[in-house]
Amino acid sequence: MPEQINAWFERRDWRIRDHQAAMLAADDRGEHALLTADTGAGKTLAGFLPTLAAFSIERLALQPQSDGLHTLYISPLKALATDVGRNLLTPVEEMGLPLRIETRSGDTPSNRKQRQRFKPPHVLLTTPESLSLLISYPDAANLFSGLQRIVIDEIHAFATDKRGDLLALALSRLHALAPQARRAGLSATVAEPDEYRAWLAPWGDIDRVAHVVGEAGAAPLVSILLPEEERVPWGGHAATWAVPQIYREIGRNRTTLVFTNTRFLAEYIFQRLWEVNEDTLPIGIHHGSLSVEARRKVEGAMVRGELRALVATASLDLGVDWGDIDCVIQMGAPKGSSRLLQRIGRANHRLDQPSRAILVPGNRFEFLEAQAALDAVEAGERDGESFRPGGLDVLAQHAMACACAAPFQEDALLHEVQSCLAYSWVDAATWQRVLAFVGNGGYALRAYDRFQRIVREEDGWWRLARPQDAAKHRLNAGIIIDGEMLNVRFRNGRSLGKVEERFAASLSTGDTFQFAGLDLEVEQVKEVEITVRAAKRSAMIPSYGGARLGLTTHLADRVRALLTDRPGWARFPDDVREWLEVQDWRSQLPGPGTLLVESFPHAKREYSVFYTFEGWNANQSLGMLITRRMEDQQLSPLGFVANDYALAVWSLKPVTEPAKLLAPDILAHEFVDWVQNSHLLRRAFREVAVISGLVERQQPGKAKTGKQVTFSTDLIFDVLRKYEPDHLLIEAAWADARSRMTDVGRIARLLDRAREQLVHVALERVSPLAVPVMVSIGRERTPVGTADDDLLVEAHSLAAAAMDPD
Structure with a gap:
């Protein structure tokens, strides 16, 4: 440890923690490293310690550093990169280290971004999206050639999703440009360290990645x-x-x-x-x-x-x-x-x-x-998402980024792509399909010039079809696809933020809503902008259509265990304990090893509640499938409602054999038919079409509206389904619809459980455990707070019926 760093710790009356020293030692050995340590353990400083040491007086005397980019820090959040930059400046300044540190994200001014490419700082703090854009410039090889270290903070937050796919591909490109660069991953909440070590290492070689475990902290x-x-x-x-x-x-x-x-x-x-x-x-x-x-x-x-x-x-x-x-x-x-x-x-x-x-x-x-x-x-237990194969739409975007930087040989780039775990499965045939798609849009679209973005020359090199396509790519590249947004501004130009287009479509001049902590009145709604002024009290708040946070499988298992741990109920509030006791007396509790289905009449309808504990996404999808099967069985389904824990279905005729509704072939028949003919596949296609670059959201000086993007993608979707149903993007859309939009993996696990664990209880009236999902009926789309009185009356009525022993 350089004396310059030791002295700084001593002046602050701190000690260098074992895991911080271990990160420096791993870097000195030329190893990649994954640090798992509690929050507050100094993980970020541990990740940067090798960089600080490299610029200490004694190490600079032994090995001078170039004036170019030395360390790349990658964060899942702009706020985190900004915060780290602010906190990193303190030790750098107090130690007197000759380090230049800057941030780069979508919020960075364009003139600073341009300067960073030609005169980079020693440490650049950025996000996966900004890094992907950096590697798309012709000067990327010069910019990254001297890179020594890559620090990936909060690695668990994006390694398992499409942002992780984009980052993995960028890391494979950096490995080709700067094979000497060591990688360091940081996290407080990794459940399976070896999986992340494999993701972090080139070619998934975990033996090249040291696992550093942090000192234990105080219990929360x-x-x-x-x-x-x-x-x-x-x-x-x-x-x-x-x-x-x-x-x-x-x-x-x-x-x-x-x-x-x-x-x-x-x-x-x-x-x-x-x-x-x-x-x-x-x-x-x-x-x-x-x-x-x-x-x-x-x-x-x-x-x-x-x-x-x-x-x-x-x-x-x-x-x-x-x-x-x-x-x-x-x-x-x-x-x-x-x-x-x-x-x-x-x-x-x-x-x-x-x-x-x-x-x-x-x-x-x-x-x-x-x-x-x-x-x-x-208990110190962690949970998290599992890894899955990388998305083809992200791979297409990466191929275009590489072409923007310089011509490439397809075999050499495939070798790079296969070096990251997320795309180690990509073979030559799949790669040819990706290049053909980026080259001309695929068989059904190749006659249209605007879909031709890269061309293969006779010498075997792939090049941009038109130089201006590079600027279009950089304007539209990215992974995060929110609903189409409109800017909210005061008349003086001050921006407050963005609301989704579907919410804006409900607004007219004079309407009021709450946003950014303010009460606002609409003055004008244009194509991509809402002009507002301060208003008196308003009750309407914009809602957003982003994905819901899902209940993890690990936590769902723990909740089921609580339900049958009767001695443990003593620590619950009286009303919660009474709720479970009456449920146990009147019906049954859906503990581990049990898939409980209750059926009962209520308000002249027949209800069935499936206690799945598989999360809202899976339950919502299951509701669509079950009601379709109920129609085939002539049970006259009327609707369903889902939460994270249960699915309630109501119909004119009672469900007497729920096992038939949960037969595994529902995924082979109803699921395929439902997805094919629902909005889900179109929505998934819209997202992969934007990510892959087939459809542009932005044009120089103007952004497309959500309606324009939807029209374009729906038109292409219909053409491909008719003339090229095996198109690369149809395949990518299906992958998204299965895994992310419907959570089909959890549905499949539920169907497997149903064959052995299903218990059906027929009741005369609603059960205590069914009340929480029953009071949601008809209010899924009602803004929070606007139906509180009705909800309270309904809850009292249902609770009285459920809890009354007579």
Whole structure:
């Protein structure tokens, strides 16, 4: 360890932790490394320690460093990259190291981006998307040739999804340009380290990746907030009942971070907190749809300690180090122990001090989920997504990026692609299909000149078809496909952020809504912009169509175990314990090894509730499949509603043999037919068409509206389904529809369970366990808070029927 670094630690009365020293030692040995350590363990400093050491006085004397790019830091969040850059400058300046550090993301001004390519800093902090754009420039080989280190922070947050695919391909390109560069992955919540070591290593060679385990930190202090006077609610997710209690908690702390699972809920809870904010405490809001200016203003206020509370989404739950946060509040169910650990770790971001967190369940099932997550945290258990094959649409985008940088030989680039684990499965035939698609759009589209982007010359090299296609690629490249968005601005040009086009379509001049913590009135709605002014009170809040956070399999198993752990019920609130006791007496509990289905009449209809615990996505898909099969069996289905825990279906005729509805061949027949003829495949195709570059969202000086993009992709989709059903993008769309949109893997596991574990209980009336999903009927699309009175009446009516022993 260089003395310059030792002295800095001593001046701060700190010690260099074992895992930090181990990261430096691994780098000195020329090894890649994966560091798994608790939040607050100094992971980011450990990742950068080899870089700081390389620029110390004594090491520079032995091995001078070039003036080019030395270390690339890759973050899943813009906010995290900005925060790391801010925190990294302190040790660099105090040690007196000759290091230049800069950030690069979609928020970076274009003139700075251009300068960074020709005069790069020693350390560049960026995101997977910005890195992919960097490798698309002709000067990429010069920029990265001297690269020594690549630090990937919060590696668990994107390695298993399409952003991870894009990053893996970029890493394979960097390995070709700078084979000497060592990789370091950092995470607090990796469940299977060897899988991430294989993902991190070129060619999946885990023997080349050291696994460094961090020193254990103080155990977090986690509690569950319960109503002071009322009972734990039967239904709902907003936990509005807790707002006065949360406000009092904010008043007791210096700074409180309030996490929500959606942008809608962030805006809603923020407004409810201000309604009770009698002391006018400074409370802010932060989510990904706010403008850059709004987010930076809030982040700066947090750094300066000017806020007492901040309501945020996942935009801040990774790695952001604000040491003065002394309490984290999680609104609603956490959905996974790893995600909860990440959010808890934002409080008291120090290894030797316990993080304090409060979980606020919105309903009784969410109470069980919160308890299961708390138990998992106490047991030190992690969960997470599993790895899957890389997407063909992302591979097509990468091939185009490489062509923008320079002509390539297809065999050489295939060799690069196969070096990353996500695409090790790609063979020569698949690669030919990808290149043919990027080259001319495929057989059915090759007659159209605009789909011809790269050409294969007689010498075997692939080149851009037109030089201007490089600029089009950089304008449209990316992986994150939100719903089409409209900018929200004041008349003076000040931007507040973006709302989805489908919400904007419901607005007219004079309408009011709440956004960015403000009450706004619509002055004008143009193609891609909404002009607003300040307004009086409004109840309408924009909702967003992004994917829901899914209940992890690990947490679902823990919830089922709680249901049958009768001695453990003693620690539950009286009303929750009574709920389970009456359910056990009147029907049965769906514990491990049991797939419970209840059937009962209610309000002149026949209901069946399937307690799957497979998450909303899988349950929603299962509802579509089951109702189709019920139609074939002439049971006259009328509808269904799903949550993370259960699926309720209602019909005119009773379900007497639910096993027939869950026969495995439902995936071979109804599933294929449903996806083929539903909006799902079209929506999946729309996304892969944009990611692959087939359809452009942006044109120089103008952005397409969502309707224009939808029209273009739907037209191409219909042509391909008719004339080329095995087209590369149809295959990619099917892969997305199966894995991400329908969660078919969890449905398949459920069907396997049904053959041996299904228990059917016929009841005379609704059961206690069915009430939470029953009160959701008809209110899935109702904004939170607008039907509270009706919901309360319905819940009381159902609860009375369910809990009354007579």
